[in-house]
Amino acid sequence: MTQTYENYIGGEWTGSESGETTEVTNPVDGEVVSTVPVSSTAETDAAVAAAVEATDEWAGMPGPERGAILRETGEILKNRKAELAETLTSEEGKPLGEAQGEVQRAIDIFYYYAEKARDFGGTVKQPSGGRAGLSTKKEPLGVAALITPWNYPIAIPAWKIAPALAVGNTVVVKPAMQAPTVGAKIIEALDEAGIPDGAINLVCGPGSEVGERLTTHDDVDAVSFTGSASIGEHVYEQSTANGKRAQAEMGGKNPTLVTSSADVDKAVDIVGAGAFGGTGQACTATSRAIVHEDVYDEFVDGIVDYAESLTVGDGLEGADMGPHVSQGELEGSLEYVDIAKSEGATHETGGEELTGDDYDAGNFISPAVFSDVEPDMRIAQEEVFGPVLAVIPVSDFEEGVEVANGVDYGLSASIVTEKVDEENAFIERSESGVVKVNEKTTGLELHVPFGGLKRSSTNTYREQGDAGLEFFSYIKTVYRNS
Incomplete structure (x- = not known):
């Protein structure tokens, strides 16, 4: 049965301005799995605007409350694990057992960062010179743009979305057009879990338009990319040239x-x-x-x-x-x-x-x-x-x-x-x-850092574990003299 998904912008499912769609097909037999919009800069700008509007509400929500929404998202994904795995296999092609493992990883990631959201804060230090207090406070960056690949179409979006949201950023996701459907189901779960309108947004479209716009948009504060080295290097250069914090995880040999x-x-x-x-x-x-x-x-x-x-x-x-x-x-x-x-x-x-x-x-x-x-x-x-x-x-x-x-x-x-x-x-x-x-090169634990050297990574920030939280936040140092 063909599934139809639209963009998700400001809490609403909506098509592209042009009305153009594309079919996502099963690589086994060419059968249509889903249809999704083909979006452009107009939809991208709308998604960023929605994320900006939601920033104060989401960042101002106490960490435990954000964590509760992430945990509920994990529960929804858990209850739909069989459906999600079948969708993943149908659009990406990997064996069902591997797809089930990937879906479970996404579930576990949401559970993990749900708990991390509770502890996200700072440190208290002993002041000198008679000050009343000296401490640090961790803050979200603002709007995070996430550009995700097709080969792990639920796990990689999950390990970017969950830490970005846990620390209080609002998010715009651009999935790969070869396998966007299972990633869209994460957004569906977040919506059902009660995330505020605009805190999470999804824009389906080509990297040459949607991705390029996200890397140059003045209101995007951070860009996280996973994909090929050639594209990742371009994304990183474009993002940092426009003053954004950026990370790119790329290829391997x-x-x-x-x-x-x-x-x-x-x-x-x-x-x-x-x-x-x-x-x-x-x-x-x-x-x-x-x-x-x-x-x-x-x-x-x-x-x-x-x-x-x-x-x-x-x-x-x-x-x-x-x-x-x-x-x-x-x-x-x-x-x-x-x-x-x-x-x-x-x-x-x-x-x-x-x-x-x-x-x-x-x-x-x-x-x-x-x-x-x-x-x-x-x-x-x-x-x-x-x-x-x-x-x-x-x-x-x-x-x-x-x-x-x-x-x-x-x-x-x-x-x-x-x-x-x-x-x-x-x-x-x-x-x-x-x-x-004495292990294969594939397979990762979710609570330790992941990233490469040389052309495999921009080697700026790692993903997953506490490192995932570090990329999406900055430290404010507070001096009190009162």
């Missing part, structure tokens, strides 16, 4: 280093889950397996078997791996498969567009493994954003760390080893914002 001491079967499972989960459409996906030569052949055999064991198909029907979100994303992965072949990497398996029977109407590719990859090949340097794994041989631990760090990105990295000294050395020397030991 994430390695897993498999040492000579590693349990190879465990390494295969870790790398396989990190590389092919979510069809590889994650900024933290495992794109490179850097494997010690002593266990290299065994690892390659194992990861090829892993890839070939996966069923590719409809995530609602129990497939292990779903389609790409769009034909354009599929074509990007297929292009990198051709590049890897032309560069001389050994094509072990996969990387073919799947056609026939139930595949013809969808954006399907088989999970691909390339071995004998050189560190300077494009397949080892550039973000693919698909289920394409480069396996790189190294002769020792030192070379492995050097190869792991030898890219322009630094988001997530992991090591599989049985040696504590290798664990410690990798943790210290990894040039990444997230380091994992």
Whole structure:
């Protein structure tokens, strides 16, 4: 059944001024999942104006009351978990089990920041010179613009919206047009939870208009972006040039280093889950397996078997791996498969567009493994954003760390080893914002900071945990002499 969503501005659901809409389709079969407006600067300006008007009411509400609305939002999402997961799978394509996990994460994020809203305040310090008091007070920035991606279309909006609201900012959200529906359902839940009109706003439209306007609007105080490096760098430059606080979390070329001491079967499972989960459409996906030569052949055999064991198909029907979100994303992965072949990497398996029977109407590719990859090949340097794994041989631990760090990105990295000294050395020397030991590069805890280094992030502020609150607030120092 096709769902219809409009923009949400000032507490009202409303279409675009032009009346133009676009269809969001299922990447499995091309069936229409929803229709949403195609908005422009007019709707964006209206949403910002509504957020400005609501600022005093929302910021002036006691933290526990804001928290109660966030908690009720989490309860509403919890009661609709099955529906939300099915919607997510239908519009983005990931398997239902992964979608259920993502929805649960969104629920947990609202619960977490609901409690944080209660404690959001400042500190009391001992004054000198006979002053009556010395303290700090945390304040919201004002209006926060959130530009969110399609690959985690409920979790990422949740981890931006919840902390922004918890500290008293009003919000304008621009979701990705490939998968906006499940994010719109967050707004629906906030509305039902009783959030004041204008405190949360949703504008659906292209980044070239809606996103660009948000980064330049005089009344927007903060911009938080997640997406590709090229667009994120532009958003950051545009936002900061206009005096806004900004953060951008972007791409990755994430390695897993498999040492000579590693349990190879465990390494295969870790790398396989990190590389092919979510069809590889994650900024933290495992794109490179850097494997010690002593266990290299065994690892390659194992990861090829892993890839070939996966069923590719409809995530609602129990497939292990779903389609790409769009034909354009599929074509990007297929292009990198051709590049890897032309560069001389050994094509072990996969990387073919799947056609026939139930595949013809969808954006399907088989999970691909390339071995004998050189560190300077494009397949080892550039973000693919698909289920394409480069396996790189190294002769020792030192070379492995050097190869792991030898890219322009630094988001997530992991090591599989049985040696504590290798664990410690990798943790210290990894040039990444997230380091994992004997775990896949994907998967995050919500109560600790998340962000990258190098081209993976603007490296200004982290997201999630207390760091999420820090981005959306500033500290006022109060001196009392009375």
